[in-house]
Amino acid sequence: MSPILTRPVREQLEHDRVIRLLQARYKRKTDVIINPGSELNQSVTVGDLIVYPDVVVFAEGTKKLLATVEVETGESVNALEAQSQWARFCKLKVPFYLYVPPASVDAARRLCAEHAIPVAEVWTFHTTFDQVRFTMIYRSPDAPVVKVSAAPAKPAAKVKAKAPAAAKPAAKAVVKPVAKPVAKVAARPAPKAKAQPTAKPKPKPKAAVKAKAKPAAKKAAPRPAKKAKPAARLRQGSGAQAKKRR
Numbered sequence: 001m002s003p004i005l006t007r008p009v010r011e012q013l014e015h016d017r018v019i020r021l022l023q024a025r026y027k028r029k030t031d032v033i034i035n036p037g038s039e040l041n042q043s044v045t046v047g048d049l050i051v052y053p054d055v056v057v058f059a060e061g062t063k064k065l066l067a068t069v070e071v072e073t074g075e076s077v078n079a080l081e082a083q084s085q086w087a088r089f090c091k092l093k094v095p096f097y098l099y100v101p102p103a104s105v106d107a108a109r110r111l112c113a114e115h116a117i118p119v120a121e122v123w124t125f126h127t128t129f130d131q132v133r134f135t136m137i138y139r140s141p142d143a144p145v146v147k148v149s150a151a152p153a154k155p156a157a158k159v160k161a162k163a164p165a166a167a168k169p170a171a172k173a174v175v176k177p178v179a180k181p182v183a184k185v186a187a188r189p190a191p192k193a194k195a196q197p198t199a200k201p202k203p204k205p206k207a208a209v210k211a212k213a214k215p216a217a218k219k220a221a222p223r224p225a226k227k228a229k230p231a232a233r234l235r236q237g238s239g240a241q242a243k244k245r246r
Helices: 009-026 079-092 102-114 231-245
Strands: 030-034 044-046 049-051 055-059 065-071 096-100 121-128 131-139
Touching (some): 009 131, 065 079, 079 096, 096 102, 102 131
Antiparallel strands (some): 030 055, 044 049, 121 131
């Protein structure tokens, strides 16, 4: 438990959320027990003192302690916290991992240097929308490696590394002769075709003659022939005409 008794509610909620995410993050072939808020789930004995780190990492199936993790907020990064918590966790002879907000990195590293706290790694956490991202700021060269899963929900899939394929020799460049430009021949205009006279449209056939023909007109009755005059009169007439001519 932290000696700070009055931590802001918002920071306490963020603090507990990060602890639960770290439980899934470190749970890879290990047993991880957390102490969020006022819960006292797992204790660790340092000399005659019993302390409760935020995250306690054991070997899988055993009680062999592998690491301790402490999560701090902006209000809890101070000298009192460093002396009462960080310094004691480092006496367990297991790696001690410290998580602080980005704005408290310089203060945390300064406190570790002033109180000679051999922290294994210093990480920052910041919330982006609904996700919390972790970034490692410092790592001691003597700190052992603790496997951390990238995806908390699902274990990371093993990927078999393929042997690098032998590099193929570079193909020789083949120089092709440059083709000479072909002279363009001007195309002669094609002679215009004579316009053919348009065919006259055929006359449409007249309407069919009605089935019933009209009755033929009545033929005119023959006129009676004129009666011939007597020959004597014709002769007299011709004589009279002759006299007149004389």
